[in-house]
Amino acid sequence: MISVSDLPSETIPLAGLRILVTRQDTPESSLSEMLKIQGASVIRMPMTMITPPTSWALFDKTVQEASKIDWAVFTSSNGVRHCLSRLKVSGLSPKIIFSTLKIACVGQATASTLAENEIIPELVPEHFQSEGLLSSFKQYDLKRKKCWLIQAESPREILANALEKQGAQVVSTPVYRNVPAESDSTFLLKELEHNKLDWILFASPSAVQNFQQVIPAGFWQSLTKTPKIACLGDVTATAVLSYGWEVHAKPEIQDFDHLVQKICEINLKKT
Secondary structure, three states: OOOHHHOOHHHOOOOOOEEEEOOOOOOOOOHHHHHHHOOOEEEEOOOEEEEOOOOOHHHHHHHHOHHHOOEEEEOOHHHHHHHHHHHHHOOOOHHHHOOOOEEEEOOHHHHHHHHHOOOOOOEOOOOOOHHHHHHHHOOOOOOOOEEEEEEEOOOOOHHHHHHHHOOOEEEEEEEEEEEEOOOOHHHHHHHHHOOOOOEEEEOOHHHHHHHHHHOOOOHHHHOOOOOEEEEOOHHHHHHHHHOOOOOOEOOOOOOHHHHHHHHHHHHHHHO
16 A cells, blocks of 8 residues: 555645644544645644533433424534434434434534434535524524524524524523643644744634633744644634734635645645
């Protein structure tokens, strides 16, 4: 089998690049491995960790009342995985629970995770953000419809508020939460100070915020050379821009395949 190292450098888009991944890799989705396949040297330093919600009480109660719900809305693959895991631990069949509900989700990755568990969403917007989902929902009459948002703890309120304005009754149940990860700030600062990083990849606003908190005030501005920044989506890019940093790559389609592809395209243009 031919490895990346055996190929000529011109066929390896990210050869020679050192990239910091601030996301926690999962068995289902490893951004680090995608980058390594393209020749990058990857530093893993998660800024957030995914943990169970503070309480499952509201989720469990809502599951018992699933027959009264019209729509179930998933905003991420993490939401799908933790929801289905909780149902299975509780001895319940996700396929049966969701069989009478219409399903909406944000993003093709979320839809694929549902499909892997034989749950087919009715609504998947082209624009992979809550705003895209809201635009797609306008074709439906949601008056007096009950919408179940299955998402992170302390989510953005834009989705719930907009659905309520359309007349829906909204219940939001957390199935996971993002918490700051313990990061070796000394190692990170040395990497930055000695210009060892070519790219930093952010997949969520919370990762951006936690990264900003581990570097001293004024440190970024003092660097002789700053790494390029890639963001998974518009919301994450907005978080980066709010700190006065530049966004160099953001894929039109919000998934990791297209994020890596975008970075490859930029590097190949440079060379």
